[in-house]
Amino acid sequence: MKTTVLAALMICAVMALSGCGYNTMQANEEAVTAAWGDVEASYQRRADLIPNLVEVVKGYAKHEAETLTAVTEARAKVGSLQASKQLVNDPQAFAKFQQAQGELSGALSRLMVVVERYPDLKANQNFLDLQNQLEGTENRINVARVRYNKSVQEFNTSIRTFPNSVTNSVLLHLTRKEPFKAEEGAKVAPKVKF
Numbered sequence: 001m002k003t004t005v006l007a008a009l010m011i012c013a014v015m016a017l018s019g020c021g022y023n024t025m026q027a028n029e030e031a032v033t034a035a036w037g038d039v040e041a042s043y044q045r046r047a048d049l050i051p052n053l054v055e056v057v058k059g060y061a062k063h064e065a066e067t068l069t070a071v072t073e074a075r076a077k078v079g080s081l082q083a084s085k086q087l088v089n090d091p092q093a094f095a096k097f098q099q100a101q102g103e104l105s106g107a108l109s110r111l112m113v114v115v116e117r118y119p120d121l122k123a124n125q126n127f128l129d130l131q132n133q134l135e136g137t138e139n140r141i142n143v144a145r146v147r148y149n150k151s152v153q154e155f156n157t158s159i160r161t162f163p164n165s166v167t168n169s170v171l172l173h174l175t176r177k178e179p180f181k182a183e184e185g186a187k188v189a190p191k192v193k194f
Contacts, residue, residue, distance in 0.1 A: 020166070020167040021158060021161075021164030021167050025164055028151070028154050028159075032151045035144070035147050035148040035152075036088050037085075038147060039141070039148050042137065042144040045137050046104075046138070047075060047079055049130070050071060050072075050075045051075070053133075054072055071110075071111050074100075074108075078103075081096065081100050088177050088178060102183040108138075155174075155177055
């Protein structure tokens with residue numbers, strides 16, 4: 001009789017634990033980590049591409065050294081920040097990282113204005129190839145950010161909804177992850193003047 005009751009209690013415990021969300025939360029946290037890896041890879045691609053782009057443009061746009069210097073400095077600033085998996089758990093470090101990436105995006109936008117001003121830059125096939133690569137990289141960064149934010153949303157929801165929230169507060173103690181947010185002033189379209 002005792003073994004039957006014990007077996008029934010164990011079956012009930014297993015069934016209760018299967019609905020506690022433990023595995024779901026773990027899987028969602030791993031998805032956030034993987035999505036962050038995609039974001040890092042996209043930023044690394046951009047960081048690797050920019051020196052080549054700058055060198056090609058330098059050869060054709062000596063008169064725009066200020067813009068090229070800004071791109072180089074912004075890229076160096078981005079390179080000085082360590083993008084680690086722990087970054088997503090530190091809102092202040094995450095904000096600094098996002099700000100540095102925003103400064104680099106701004107410098108690259110100014111570089112593209114240089115391209116529009118000086119048609120001889122556009123005529124160079126190497127520059128056109130690098131410009132296409134840069135545009136593709138920026139698109140990849142955007143896609144990676146969107147996927148990361150989706151993973152963060154799923155993870156944050158999984159740790160805050162019942163019964164997962166109980167399991168999290170008792171066993172895991174996972175904290176919310178920070179999504180990418182629009183940069184300050186992003187609602188205003190940039191003005192391009194020639």
